[in-house]
Amino acid sequence: MSAEHRSSPRLVAGLVRTALGLYWAGLFVATHLPNPPVVVPRDVSDTWLHFLAYLGLATLLVPAISLPGSISRWTGLVAWGVAAVYATIDELLQMIPVLHRTAEWKDWFADLGGAGCGVLIGALIARTWLSSRGREAEGPSVDALHRRSPDTLEDG
Structure with a gap:
């Protein structure tokens, strides 16, 4: 792959951070507006929504x-800690009467569980991306060079 077609680490980091900012803003709005009955019927628990929201975060x-x-x-611990602190603030803010929301322990635990699973998924994604970047920077492996036939190797 040519150099101009490779994604630069700074570009990818910027895109990920932009996606995070937009997601987090959407999460804040969604958790501080009254639940529309179309999305979450009043007689149904929204615990799975909490789990999924913090998994994404x-x-x-x-x-x-x-x-x-x-x-x-440490990256995973910091990410989980940030999500846990935000989950706590989020649940406490839902106690404000005009929001017509309720803070619940089970929602908070779902937030923490979702964040824990999200840390594992995020770490897998980051490690995969970072290791592929490392392989690109190193060039072909020694094993790959040995598998080539001698007449395809350049002298030099």
Whole structure:
């Protein structure tokens, strides 16, 4: 692949961070407006929505924190911690009477569980992307060079 067609780490990091910002803004709006009955019927728990929302948040947080650098256990812990603090603030803000929302422990635990799963998914995505970037930078592996026939190798 030619150099101009490869995605630059800074570009990818910027796109991931933009996606995170838009997702987070949408999450804030969605969790601070009254639940429309069309989306969440009043007699149905929205716990799975909490789980999925924070799964998405943490999935984006991990690569946003780690790209274009490297990923470590601390990256996952920081991402989970940020999501956990936000989940706490989010649930507390839902106690404001004019929002017509309720703070619930099970929703908070669902937020934390979703964030934990999202950290795992985000780490997998970030590691896969970072390792592929490393292989591109290194060029062909020694094994790949050995598999080529001698007449295809250039002298030099």
